[in-house]
Amino acid sequence: EDHEKPINEDEVTDAHRKAYDEGNTSGLSANSLGSAAALQVLKQFTSGGKSGGSQTELISMAMAEATKLFDKSGGASSGNKQDAVNGAAMTVMKLLVQSKFGGGGGSIIGGAQSGGLSGLMSLASQFAK
Numbered sequence: 001e002d003h004e005k006p007i008n009e010d011e012v013t014d015a016h017r018k019a020y021d022e023g024n025t026s027g028l029s030a031n032s033l034g035s036a037a038a039l040q041v042l043k044q045f046t047s048g049g050k051s052g053g054s055q056t057e058l059i060s061m062a063m064a065e066a067t068k069l070f071d072k073s074g075g076a077s078s079g080n081k082q083d084a085v086n087g088a089a090m091t092v093m094k095l096l097v098q099s100k101f102g103g104g105g106g107s108i109i110g111g112a113q114s115g116g117l118s119g120l121m122s123l124a125s126q127f128a129k
Helices: 009-021 030-047 055-072 081-101 108-114 116-127
Strands: none
Touching: 009 030, 030 055, 030 081, 055 081
């Protein structure tokens, strides 16, 4: 089942790069759009130096971002808006779990110890192993 598979960091990072850096969402599935939105929210969260945000907050932010991205991109190559929202929520959950259990030295929401963006990126590279 999808929710039991570990997240593929390369796919998430790639989807994020396409959607946010290149503004090119063609060929991305709704699920990928959701993953990209989730990573965007986590990046904003960690680079903003915020800490102590709840999982629920992060998930709802990611879901809102996924909705925005889906609408802005005029849909996805496959799947619907609900798939994008689900994809975002699942990605956040998996990233949080993997950061806690992947020897990342604390969760993404660790604030100072996550080292902002670079902390998230090094966390991301650990997942890819």
